[in-house]
Every structure is written in structure tokens, then in C-alpha cells.
Amino acid sequence: MSLQCGIIGIANTGKTTLFNCMSNVKAETSNFAFTSNKSNIGVIHVPDPRLYVLEKFQPTEKVVPATVEIVDIPGLTKGANQGEGVGNKFLADIRNTDALIHVLRCFDDINLPHIDGSVDPVRDIENIDFELQVKDLESVDKKLQRLDKIARVGDKDAKHGVEVLGKVKACLESFGNVRDLKLETNEKKYIDDLFLLTVKPVMFVCNVDDASAVNGNAYVDKVKEHLKERNAEILVIAARMEEEISDFDNEEDQMAFLADAGLQEPGVNRMVRQAYSMLNLLSFFTVGPKEIRAWTIHKGMTAPQAAGAIHSDLERGFIRAEVIKYNDFITLGSEHACKEKGKLMVEGKNYVVGDGDILHIRFNV
Ligand SMILES: Nc1nc2c(ncn2[C@@H]2O[C@H](COP(=O)(O)OP(=O)(O)OP(=O)(O)O)[C@@H](O)[C@H]2O)c(=O)[nH]1
Ligand SMILES: [Mg+2]
Numbered sequence: 001m002s003l004q005c006g007i008i009g010i011a012n013t014g015k016t017t018l019f020n021c022m023s024n025v026k027a028e029t030s031n032f033a034f035t036s037n038k039s040n041i042g043v044i045h046v047p048d049p050r051l052y053v054l055e056k057f058q059p060t061e062k063v064v065p066a067t068v069e070i071v072d073i074p075g076l077t078k079g080a081n082q083g084e085g086v087g088n089k090f091l092a093d094i095r096n097t098d099a100l101i102h103v104l105r106c107f108d109d110i111n112l113p114h115i116d117g118s119v120d121p122v123r124d125i126e127n128i129d130f131e132l133q134v135k136d137l138e139s140v141d142k143k144l145q146r147l148d149k150i151a152r153v154g155d156k157d158a159k160h161g162v163e164v165l166g167k168v169k170a171c172l173e174s175f176g177n178v179r180d181l182k183l184e185t186n187e188k189k190y191i192d193d194l195f196l197l198t199v200k201p202v203m204f205v206c207n208v209d210d211a212s213a214v215n216g217n218a219y220v221d222k223v224k225e226h227l228k229e230r231n232a233e234i235l236v237i238a239a240r241m242e243e244e245i246s247d248f249d250n251e252e253d254q255m256a257f258l259a260d261a262g263l264q265e266p267g268v269n270r271m272v273r274q275a276y277s278m279l280n281l282l283s284f285f286t287v288g289p290k291e292i293r294a295w296t297i298h299k300g301m302t303a304p305q306a307a308g309a310i311h312s313d314l315e316r317g318f319i320r321a322e323v324i325k326y327n328d329f330i331t332l333g334s335e336h337a338c339k340e341k342g343k344l345m346v347e348g349k350n351y352v353v354g355d356g357d358i359l360h361i362r363f364n365v
Helices: 015-022 049-057 087-094 119-153 157-172 184-193 218-231 239-246 249-258 265-277 303-310 312-316 326-332 334-342
Strands: 005-006 042-045 061-062 067-072 099-105 204-209 233-237 281-289 291-298 316-326 345-347 357-362
Touching: 005 015, 005 087, 005 265, 005 357, 015 042, 015 067, 015 099, 015 204, 015 239, 015 265, 015 312, 049 061, 049 281, 049 291, 049 326, 087 119, 099 119, 099 218, 099 265, 099 357, 119 157, 119 184, 119 218, 157 184, 157 316, 204 218, 204 239, 204 265, 218 233, 233 265, 239 265, 265 281, 291 303, 303 312, 303 316, 303 357, 326 334
Parallel strands: 005 067, 005 099, 061 291, 099 204, 204 233, 281 357
Antiparallel strands: 042 067, 281 291, 316 345, 316 357
16 A cells, blocks of 8 residues: 655645655756646655664665655646636546645745735635535536436435435535535445545645744744634645755755754655654554565554555465564564564454554465
8 A cells, every 4th residue: 555645736836846855756846837737746755764773673685665655736726627727637636645735835935926916825725625625516416416316216325325415515515625524434435436635634734935944934824823723734844945955865964954944854754744644544564684664554454454555465365463563673672582572472363553563474375
């Protein structure tokens, strides 16, 4: 399982700049709105210092971090849903993502006019939300019409579906986001197949000038005030500065520049961590002389499901999992020592995997 995040926002807010400071591929940024005509897709590594601690105890040929896939779509504008700008056709590119990163312009730059005439991140949030809501409304309406026909001939399930979709429609029509609508599990099933955009968890990234990287600025305050009832995740990142920093090949130089700016780590690291907690994800490890590797799963997944994240054969033929807790491993120093001290547990298919578990899957296919 690889987590996928979509970057959204008004044109020229710094989406591609943010993408470039985290991705292994570099995309073109420019001052002209709508220059890009395709989405950028990149893969980033999930920063996890535990991997390198494990390597101290278990020398290995390679260390493989978990990855997140990032989709950077060209800017949206007001009216994108009716074909304004170029953004609308790219909304489809984020249908399948697990979460959204909404980039807000929170910096002044007279050389870079905002396409709506002024810098106003709160207006931008409303405009983008509206575009997504309109798109969702289209999907809901289509399904509603279909279900309505079936419900008319007396189908109970379709009737229930019509009720639920009616609620969802009303929410969207009053400029609400479906994620804020409290739906029961048996109600959610009617919208699951629609992959609605306003259901996806969202994180707001306030893109600020270098000087505001640590404490934010007045624009950020406005965003916080506007979002305070939504209990939304808000991060402050100086994307252009971080892009420059990420261009240094050498990690020491990078850290020195970050420290100069008053930061302990790249904003991207904070962002990935935030995305993990927002999506209830955790990492488990496989550790051996060939590779030490981190894998991503949902909290609450069982050992066979975790095995399935490695390979479907491992899930199908799952026999048992040998589990060592990360802390035991680094305290005792080896698998052998853990075994001797009774810290290697043999677990069956109901075992719920914990964050940092070191797993060895026994299987037979
Ligand atoms: N002054 C300043 N400029 C920035 C900052 N972040 C990005 N820019 C500039 O803003 C311009 C647009 O940045 P992009 O990253 O291409 O913006 P985008 O949101 O991807 O734009 P579209 O793809 O056209 O929607 C570029 O010239 C960037 O260098 C920032 O923090 N401060
Ligand atoms: Mg872009």
C-alpha cells in the first residue's frame, strides 16, 4: 500500500514549488498562471529516523523507507468546474488520492500578481472548496437520479440510498464539505463508490515568505481564525526557501541552512508526519542483512493484513508472525538476544500490528 496525496490550490500559490521540495522528480514552476498543462506525479520517502537506528544493530545492504505518492495538479480557479482556466480537467487526477494538501498563498510578492487581484487565503479556501463541492454535486446528482428510478419500483435499499444522498446533496448545496457530515457506516456505503473530493481529509499548508517560516504572519492568523471551528490541520511552510535548501546535495549544508532560518527539520517532514496521523497510518519494519524496510498500514490492521502490504502471497499463505517490538530490539541489540530474553513473540492471525513492530512473516503458498 502506498499512500497517495493530492496537492490542490489556486493557481500560482506555490503547489509545484512545494512538490519540488519533497519529490525526487523536479517539475517546472513559473510566474504565469496556467503554464502547466499536466499533473506532476512524484514519490517521496517517509522520513523515519528509527530506520537508521535499526541499521546500527543490524548491518544491511540497503535501507528502504516507506513512500508517499504525491500528485501536483495545475492551479484551480474560480469557475474551474465550468471550464475556466485549466484546472477543472485535473480534478479527476485527485479522485483516487487518500488525502489532500491545500496550498494557500500567504506571501506578498509584487512581481507575482494573484489571479484574483489580491492576496487573500480565506477567499481562496472558499473558492477552492466551492469548486470541489460543485464537482461532488455532479457525482451525487448522477447517482441520485439512477437510484431514484430503482427506488420508485419499490427497492428498499435504493430508497435508503436516495435518503442518504439527499442529505449529502443538501450539505453540498449549502456550501458544506461532506467530510463534516456525520454519516453512519451503513450510510457511507452509498457514497464510497463516488470518491467524493470533499470527503477526503485535508491539510492546509500556508506558503509563507522566508521571514515568516517560524512564526507565520497576518495571513496565517486569518487562515487559523477562519478554520478554527473545522479543527483542521494547518502547517506553515516557506516553500520557496525549502526548495532552495533541498537543492543542496549535502545533508549537513541543508541542516545548517534550516537552522539559520530557525527550523529544526524540513517542513516536508512535518507534513508527512501530519498526513500519517491524519490518516491513522503507522509503520512496521522488516529487518535483515539484505534490507531494512518500513511499510505503511492502517492502524488496527492484523498481522495477515500487514503481511499483505508486503506481498499478497504472504497474506494468502500466512501461518504466523514473529514480532519484536522496536524498543526491545534496540535495547537488547539483536534478534538472538530478544529470543533469549523472551522478547520475540509468536503471533497468530488476530494479532493487531503496532507502530514500530519488527515482523517476520512465516507463510506457505
Ligand atoms: N515570493 C515568493 N514566491 C514564491 C513562493 N513560493 C512560490 N513562489 C513563486 O510563485 C511562482 C508560482 O509557483 P508555482 O509553484 O509554480 O505555483 P503553482 O501553485 O504550482 O502554480 P500553477 O501550477 O500555475 O497553479 C513561482 O515563480 C515561485 O517561485 C514564496 O514562498 N515566496
Ligand atoms: Mg504548478
